[in-house]
Amino acid sequence: MTGVRGAGVVRLSGLNALKRLVAPFAAVALLTASVGQAVGQVTPQEIQQSAAPPATPQLVANDVNAWLDGFMPYALSNADIVGAVVTIVRDGQIVANRGFGFSNLETRTPVNADTTLFRPGSISKLFTWTAVMQQVEAGKIDLDADINTYIDYEIPAYNGQPITMRQIMTHTTGFQEVVHDLISSDPTTGEMALGDYLKNNIPSRIYAPGTMPAYSNYATSLAGYVVERVSGESFNDYLQRHIFDPLGMRNSTFRQPLPEAMQASMSGGYKNIADGEAQYFEIVVPAPAGALSTTGADMALFMNAHLNNGAGLLRPETARQMYETVDQQFPGVNSMLLGFYQESYGGQRIIAHGGDTSFFHSNLSLLMDQNVGVYVSFNSGGSGSLGATLLRWEFMESFVNRYFPSAPTSDPEPLATALEHGAAVAGDFESARRAGTNPLAAVYFLGQTTVTMLPNGDLVGPGLPDVNGEQKHWREVEPWVWQALGGTERMGARVDESGRVTAIAFEPLAFAIPASRAPWYRSKSLLLPLLGIAVGVLALSLLSWPIRTLTRRAHKGAFVYEGARAKAHRLTPVVALLSVGYIVAWALFVTWLMDSLDKNSGGLASGLLTTLYVAGILPVLAFAGAALVNVSLWRAPSSWFAKGWGLLVLLSAGIVLWFAAAMNFLSFAFNY
Known part of the structure; x- marks a missing residue:
């Protein structure tokens, strides 16, 4: 149990809870591992040994496999996950390479870590970065040259500043997030030339290059295209000849769709066990960012190469440049390296990369001082x-x-600056990895992080929840650096010259997905409640019209309004219908679009988006109509209630128009 001092909260650490629940299974696994040993008479010495404290776990095959047998089956069941692969290497040798659960739930085909293909998503980027560094080593790429030097189209400069390969590898290009043509179920999209994808989907820039980490799949694919251009080989051929073949990775490919010979080995991707339906093979159109299909055994070869200073792939000094060049954008937190990023557990020096497709979720970690690599994929x-x-x-x-x-540590005491600095941080923050100029801004608006301060200066809100679903509590441990209570994650703040906190970065996403302070006009704490009130007022106005009409007819009453007052009465529900209908239409579209990234490819989404852009005239007409209603109410004899409600309708229509502008619903931007 971890007490959160000053917060009046006692919460169970998710990790401790998991350990307690796993412990019985681990014990069974350890017992099972001993089955088959000779059974003889138990001596007093053996009884004494069995009563002695257990030995410190050793990172050897027997112990690791016993631990995995206890941890993984329960974890998969509890998390509703169909299957997984776990690969652990040390000193160039495989310690464990295990499959758990099923690759095909319908046929109950088990995962085989040697042959079953998984999609590790953005871990693919490590292969792209390795290819880039091979070309740096060959003298064909300069990390600090204008990227336009290497390509046959132009990435526009931002305020005169070009982007470089170094900024691409540290995710500081300033590109906004784009999801159009990111993932598709159509196999033919796998045949799209990488250059064609890049030229048709250039993202807008929302930050100056080198100033803000903002994770970018587009930028990584641009790096892959540069490899194509300078090597004279297609990206797929390059990886095969310069990475897969040298390492002996015979069951790995970026090719999409999968070569026929590999298709039978591909694991299904699932939402969860409860759903139980195998999903489509995802075509990752920006292939260098996430198209890899591979096995646990092949990933062992890749991890061992990088644990051995790039052996077989890079010269040691080039590999160390990847591992040791730190782009420290925020104080006290894990940051980007050249392609890898830092990770912290137990004080170990770890370089890592995670990866997600719609259905596969993975992580690769290299404990550099221990010569240990860990790969897990679900x-x-x-x-x-x-x-x-x-x-x-x-x-x-x-x-x-x-x-x-x-060694276990206790929660630190608050710093003397905790209240001052906590108050400076409090507020709404939006992901730096976001849409800045297109309507998907609405998704990131709803995902804003609201930071609140407790009476003792601790902060609540940032970071992923723990496994119990509870928010983390953060305590300042250094000036402008906070640590999660009961954990080791840290959060750093960026402060401008005036002392204003402009951005925060919290682990485990600090490396390239920090959060910048939301401007007041796009602040969720302000705009979302106002929008809710506005929609409520407009909905009541809309519903009151048929109710009053039916009531009047039921009682055979006369319509009592005339002239301007009658016009106001009839126009108010029209205003409400236009405003509410417009917001509902956008909500349905964005929900539909983000339900599956596959919907971002093809013409249907673009057609619907065009229709909604044209419909942008509706909230403008609604606001004008609401203004006319108020003019009519104030010119004609009207009750103060009617005049007051008319003003509420006008304000509500204005809030809807404000929201539409803030979410880029009026932008006519098709690059999303």
Whole structure:
């Protein structure tokens, strides 16, 4: 149990809860591992040995496999995940390469870590970065040159500043997030030339290059295209000849759709066990950012190469440049390296990369000082509080705590600056990895992080919830650096010259997905309640019209309004219908679009988007109509209630128009 001092809250650590629940299974696994040993007479010495405290766990095959047998089956069941692969290497050797659960739920085909293909998503980027560094080593790429030097189209400069390969590798290009043509179920999209995708989907820039980490799939694909251009080979051919073949990775490919010979080995991707339906093979159109299909055994080869200073792929000095070049944008938190990013568990020096497609969720971590690599991949998103996203980090934390335990620490006391700095941080923050110029801004608006301060200066709100679904509490441990109570994650703040906090970065996403302070006109704490009130007022106005009409007819009453007052009465529900209908239409469209990234490819989404853009005249007409209603009410004899309600309708129509402008619903931007 961890007491959160000053918050009046006592919460159970998700990791401790998981350990308690897993412990019986681990014990059974350890007992099972001993089956088959000779059974003879028990001596007093053996009794004494059995009563002795258990030995410190050793990172060897027997112990790791016994631990996995206890941890993984329960974790998959609890998280509603169909199957997983776990690969652990040390000193160039495989310690464990295990499959758990099923690759095909319908046929109950088990996962085979040697042959079953998983999609590790953005872990694919590590192969792209390795290819880039090979070309840096060959003298064909300069990390600090204008990227336009290497391509046959132009990335526009931002205020005169070009982007560089170094900024691409540290996710500081300033590109906004784009999802159009990101993932498709149409196999023919896998044949799209990489250059064609890039030229047709250039994102807008929302930050100056080099100033703000903002994770970008587009930028990574641009790096892959540069490799194509300078090497004279297609990206797929390059990886095969310069990475897969040299390492002996015979069951790995970026090709989409899968080559026929590999299709039978592909694991299904699932939402969760409860849904139970295998989903489509995802075509990742910006292939260098996430198209890899691979096995646990092949990932062992890749991890061992990088643990051995890039052996077989890079010169040691080039590999160390990848591992040791830190782009420290925020104080006190894990940051981007050149392609890899930092990860912290138990005080270990870890470089890592995670990856997600719609259905697969993975993580790769290299403990550099221990010469240990850990790869875990799940073929389902799962459900409940412990889905695959959290489980992969819980798994890694449990692994490090078991095999490289650090001394337990207590929660720190608040700094003297906790109240001052906490108050400076409090407010709404939006993801730096966001849409800035298109209507998907609404998704990131709803996902804003609201930071609140407790009476003792602790902060609540930032970061992923723990496995119990509870928000983390953060305590300042250094000036402008906070630590999660009961954990090791840290959060850093960026402060401008005036002392204003402009952005925060919280682990485990601090490396390239920080959050910048939302401007007041796009602040969720302000705009969302106002929108709710506005829609409520307009909905009541809309509903009151048929109710009053039916009531009047039921009682055979006369319509009592004339002239301007009658016009106001009839126009008010029209205003309400236009405003509410417009917001509902956008809500349905965005929900439909984000339900599956596959819908972002093809013409239907673009057609619907065009229709909604044209419909942008509706909230303008509604606001004008509401203004006319108020003019009519004030010119004609009207009650103060009618005049007051008319003003509420006008304000509500104005809020809807404000929301539409803030969410880029009027932008006519098709690059999303």
